Amino acid sequence: MGEVHLLVSPRGGRGRAAAAGPVVRRVIEEAGHTPVDISGASAEETAEAAKAVVAAGAERLIAVGGDGTIHLAVQGVAGTDAALGIVPAGTGNDFARAFGLFDLSVEEATAAALGPTRPVDAIRTDRQRWVMLSVTGGFSVDVNVRADRMRFPKGPSRYTVATLLTMPGLRHRELAVTVDGQRSELRSALFAVNNTRTFGGGMAICPDADPADGLIDVCAVGPASRTTMLRLLPKVFEGDHVGHRHVHMMRGRTVTIEGEPMDLVGDGEEFGPAPITLEAVPGALQVAAGSL
Numbered sequence: 001m002g003e004v005h006l007l008v009s010p011r012g013g014r015g016r017a018a019a020a021g022p023v024v025r026r027v028i029e030e031a032g033h034t035p036v037d038i039s040g041a042s043a044e045e046t047a048e049a050a051k052a053v054v055a056a057g058a059e060r061l062i063a064v065g066g067d068g069t070i071h072l073a074v075q076g077v078a079g080t081d082a083a084l085g086i087v088p089a090g091t092g093n094d095f096a097r098a099f100g101l102f103d104l105s106v107e108e109a110t111a112a113a114l115g116p117t118r119p120v121d122a123i124r125t126d127r128q129r130w131v132m133l134s135v136t137g138g139f140s141v142d143v144n145v146r147a148d149r150m151r152f153p154k155g156p157s158r159y160t161v162a163t164l165l166t167m168p169g170l171r172h173r174e175l176a177v178t179v180d181g182q183r184s185e186l187r188s189a190l191f192a193v194n195n196t197r198t199f200g201g202g203m204a205i206c207p208d209a210d211p212a213d214g215l216i217d218v219c220a221v222g223p224a225s226r227t228t229m230l231r232l233l234p235k236v237f238e239g240d241h242v243g244h245r246h247v248h249m250m251r252g253r254t255v256t257i258e259g260e261p262m263d264l265v266g267d268g269e270e271f272g273p274a275p276i277t278l279e280a281v282p283g284a285l286q287v288a289a290g291s292l
Contacts, residue, residue, distance in 0.1 A: 002033050002034070002059065003033065003034045003035075003036050003058070004028050004033045004034065004035055004036065004060050004062060004085075004114070005035075005036050005037075005038050005050075005053050005058050005060065005061045005062070006021070006024065006025070006028075006035055006036065006037045006038065006039070006061075006062050006064060007037075007038060007039050007046055007049075007050060007061060007062070007063045007064065007065070007069055007072055007073050008020075008021045008024075008037060008039050008064040008065065008069075009039075009064065009065025009066065009068070009069040009089070009090065010039070016089040016090075017064050017065040017066070017069065017089035017090065019089075020064055020087060020089045020106045021037075021064055023106045023107060023110070024062065024064050024087055024106060024110045025037075027106075027107055027110040027111060027114075028062075028110065028114065031111075031114055033114070036053075038050065038053055043068075043072060043269070046069075046072045047072045047075040047076070049076075050072060050073050050075055050076025050077070051075060051076045052076075053076065054076040054077055054080055054082045058076075058082055059081075059082055059083060060082060060083040060084075060085060060113075060114075060288070061073045061076060061077055061082060061083070061084055061085065062084075062085035062086070062087060062110070062113045062114075063084070063085070063086055063087070064087040064089055065087075065089050065090050066088070066089065066090015066091050066092055066093055066268070067090060067092055067093065067094055067095050067133055067267050067268045068090065068267060068268050068269050069090065070084075070086060070095050070096075070132060070133075070267070071131070071132065071133070071266070071267035071268070071269055074122060074130050074131075074132045074267075074285065075129065075130055077285060077286070078122045078124075078130040078132075078281075078284045078285055079122075079130075079281070079284050080286075081286060082286065083117045083286050083287075083288050084117075084285055084286060084287050084288065085110075085112070085113025085114065085288045085289075086099070086101055086109065086112075086113060086287070086288075086289060087106060087109040087110055087113055088101055088102055088104075088109060089106070091147075091154075091155065091156065091158060091159075091201065092156055092159065092199070092200060092201040092202075092268060093156075093201075094133055094134075094196065094198045094199050094200070094201065094202065095132055095133050095196060095267075096109075096289075097196075097197075097198055097202060098196040098197065098198070098211055099287060099289030100289070101289055112288060112289055113288050113289075114288065115288050116288065117286040117287055117288045118212075118286070118287060118289070119212065119282070119283035119285070119286060119287075120132075120211050120212055120283070120284075120285040120286070120287045121195055121211050121212060121213070121214060121215075121216075121280050121281060121282050121283065121284060121285070122195065122280075122281050122284035122285050123135070123193070123195050123216055123278050123279065123280060123281070124278070124279045124280075124281050124284070125266070125271075125276060125277070125278055125279075126276060126277040126278075127271075127272065127276070129266065129271070130284070131195070131266045131267055131278070132195060132196075132211075132267060132285065133194070133195060133196055133199065133266075133267045133268075134192050134193060134194040134195065134196070134199045134205075134206075134266070134267065135192070135193045135257075135264055135265070135266045135271060135276065135278060136190065136191065136192040136193070136199060136264065136265050136266075137190070137191055137257065137262045137263065137264045137265070137274060138173060138175075138188060138189055138190035138191060138262060139166065139170055139171075139189045139190040139221075139229075140190040140191075140192060140199070140200065140265070141190075141262070141263055141264065141265045142166050142169065143159060143162045143163050143166050143200065144159075144162075144200075144265050144268065146162040146165060146166050147159050147161075147162035150162060155201070156200075156201025156202050157201070158201070159200040159201040159203070160201070160233075163200075163233060164233075167226055167229065167230065168226070170189060170226050170229060171189070172187045172188060172189050172222050172223050173187070173188060173189075173259055173260040173262055174186075174187055174188075174259050174260050175187070175188040175191060175220060175257070175258075175259040175260070176256075176257075176258040176259050177191065177218060177220060177250060177255065177256070177257060178255070178256040178258075179218060179250045179251070179252035179254070179255050180252035180253055180254055182252075184248070184250070186220060186222065186223075186248060187222050187223040188220045188221060188222040188223075188259075189221050189222040189223070189224055189229065190220070190221050190222070191218065191219065191220040191221070191257065192205045192206065192218070192219050193216055193217070193218050193255050193257070193278055194206040194209045194216065194217050194218075194219070195209065195211050195216055195217075195280070196209055196211050197209050197239070202237060203236045203237055204236060204237060204238060204239035205219050205236060206218070206219050206249070207238075207239025207242060208239075208242075208249075208251075212282075212283075214253065214280055214282040215251050215252060215253060215280055216251070216252065216253070216255055216278060216280045217249070217250070217251050218248075218249065218250040218251065218252075218255055219242075219247065219248070219249055220247075220248045220250075221241075221246060221247055221248070222246060223246065224246040228246060232244060232246075232247070253279065253280050254277065254278065254279045254280070255277070255278045255279075256275065256276070256277045256278075257274050257275060257276050257277075257278075258274060258275040259274060259275075261273060261274070262274050264276060
């Protein structure tokens with residue numbers, strides 16, 4: 001009987017993660033393992049705990065919560081052989097969407113989290129942190145900040161409502177994006193550097209992104225009026241914004257973002273200001289999940 005370590009978000013999904021915790025523990029015990037909760041009192045403590053248990057030989061971490069909780073687990077397992085399991089119980093759950101886990105019950109997701117793994121890329125940053133989903137800046141960060149402050153609606157639609165409420169304050173920034181040494185300068189309302197297709201609760205901002213191809217995808221939007229942005233918004237959910245003259249798509253192994261001062265968000269968490277350099281690391285994660 002082996003130990004399975006857990007990170008359970010105390011606030012993920014407005015309490016859904018905490019409610020899922022006992023179910024996850026029961027399924028783990030029924031599978032013949034011992035659940036060990038290493039969740040800390042803060043994000044910093046939790047990330048350090050994840051690093052410590054993996055360094056001590058932990059073979060599997062299961063993140064119970066949203067993308068922020070997975071982000072903390074990734075700080076421990078990235079670049080190691082430890083398995084990463086996911087029980088989606090947050091707001092956006094975009095990383096879970098990439099592996100067919102979004103619509104599973106807690107019991108089903110826990111069973112998958114205890115199953116076989118597959119190698120998945122991660123993004124290494126120049127600030128000693130890993131990213132598994134995306135790094136974004138501009139309007140998308142303004143939306144993320146507003147969504148985090150909202151109590152209603154619940155679930156992914158909160159990001160859509162936050163987008164509409166934030167639109168009147170839309171602004172553009174001078175941006176320089178360097179992909180594998182090729183520099184592009186543009187005036188951008190937002191950008192996203194993604195390992196997976198979606199962010200913001202199911203918006204397919206980089207619809208061709210593949211978390212197992214050794215590359216990261218970039219989408220920069222602008223310059224675009226508020227009217228154009230509103231017209232693009234419904235298209236993003238299916239990736240139909242690609243091809244619009246104000247949408248710029250790039251792909252490569254390394255990406256550097258520079259330009260006007262702006263705050264960044266990585267995997268839904270505050271990530272400090274630009275500039276930033278990002279590098280795709282093939283197979284940095286061993287994810288126990290469904291289909292890609």
